[in-house]
Amino acid sequence: METRLRRMREQRNDHNENARRAADSRDSVQEQSRELRERIKERLDEQKEVRARAKLHQAKRDEIQNQMRELITQRRGKRSDEGTKSVVIQLSETIGEIDRIENRIMTDGSLSLDKENAMLKKLKSLIAKRDELMPAAEEFQVIEIDLGDMEGSIQLLRAEADSEHKAMLDANKEADTIWEDVKPMLEERDFLRAEGDRLHNAFVSSREAADGILSPKIKVLLDQVNEIRDELKAQREERERLIREHNQSVRDALKTPDEDEELASSLADELLEKGSITLGGTRTVDDPKPHRGKKRKKSRKIGTRRGKRD
Structure with a gap:
């Protein structure tokens, strides 16, 4: 069971590692995409300014051409409607x-x-x-119009209109050039976006695979393994406790009175209670006082015998 769980943990770790690598790659790609989008925005803003400049030249050209037409109309002796004059x-x-x-x-x-x-x-x-x-x-007033010299004013207006038209064309050409530079950047942006999505999907898939290993059945199995481990740990601790107690009892049994103060005290108490103590065999040592009296009497008999000689 533990082998199976260990194998599952290794599989889960592999999935998590794959998810981490996918997330790192995704973040790197997204950072590149963000920087690229900023460059694209700068170029598009630049193009927008150029387009606005082209429109301004176009508006000036149209206004100059309108003025020129009015002067031509006046030169021909026709009256222009007040509401249509520039x-x-x-x-x-x-x-x-x-x-x-x-x-x-x-x-x-x-x-x-x-x-x-x-x-x-x-x-x-x-x-x-x-x-x-x-x-x-x-x-829109580019040149001063001299109504007294209509022909000269018309020629000046025509030249100025041509100049504004050329400026408009140049600005539009510049804007088109900017757009040509932007197009490959847009393609790269789309590629990075797709790559970021792919890596994100790989990250999500790996995380789901890792989380799938921790299914309810696996959790039950983990609980069983943990329960068995706890039981084995308790048994091991109980065996260790019994061994320690046995070793301690053996050490206590092998102690001599000079090594064990408690044992020495108990023997002394026993001696005081019985009045005698047996050492080794069956010979009994009596109370000190009667014992001394008998010895003195026996010694006198021995002294009498020493006086006789055979």
């Missing part, structure tokens, strides 16, 4: 009207008071409109 054209026309009114007020001395007041009122309205248009026009 912000820059509206601002240029407003500034030109303001300059014209201010110049007339300062130079025309024949203006009546009512006419001058009307022009001042219109000037105030135009200044308010200019202040309203300027923030919106600052983003």
Whole structure:
């Protein structure tokens, strides 16, 4: 039974070791994947900035082209609808009207008071409109438009539109190059993700196999083995106790009175109680006083015999 349990423990340890190795490999792969995702994010953020720059160049190009079309329309003598004019054209026309009114007020001395007041009122309205248009026009106003020289302004706008279009194409090309760099990184990311999932599944499988060894039946078997071990341990301790007690009793039996104070005391007590003690054979040593009297009497008889000679 113990051999079977030992074999099961070894199998469980093997499964746990496999699970540990799988977990270490999984963590290493996940760390590589995390670092790779950070690099991908940096490159994609860079690409996003480039795309935003391309869109800005595109918006400027479209606005310049819109201004150029309006100037061409005005050059041909057609009126543009106020609602379709670009912000820059509206601002240029407003500034030109303001300059014209201010110049007339300062130079025309024949203006009546009512006419001058009307022009001042219109000037105030135009200044308010200019202040309203300027923030919106600052983003797209690349060149100053001279409404007095439409042909020159159109040529300048066309050149600037071409420049913005080229900048847009260059930015999009740069963004495409970044994407080409990112694509293999995405493939590696997907591979690391799949490898991490595989190692995690291997980890889970090994842990389940290790836990499966500790099934209810195995736990019952372990309890039985532990119970037998406890019983054997108790028997061994009992045998050791009996052996110790036997050895101690033998040692106590072999002790002499000079080695055992308790034995010496018991013999002394026995001597005092009986008044005599037998040493060796059957001869008895009596009380000291009667014994001394008999010896003196016998010695006198022996002295009398010594006086006779044959």
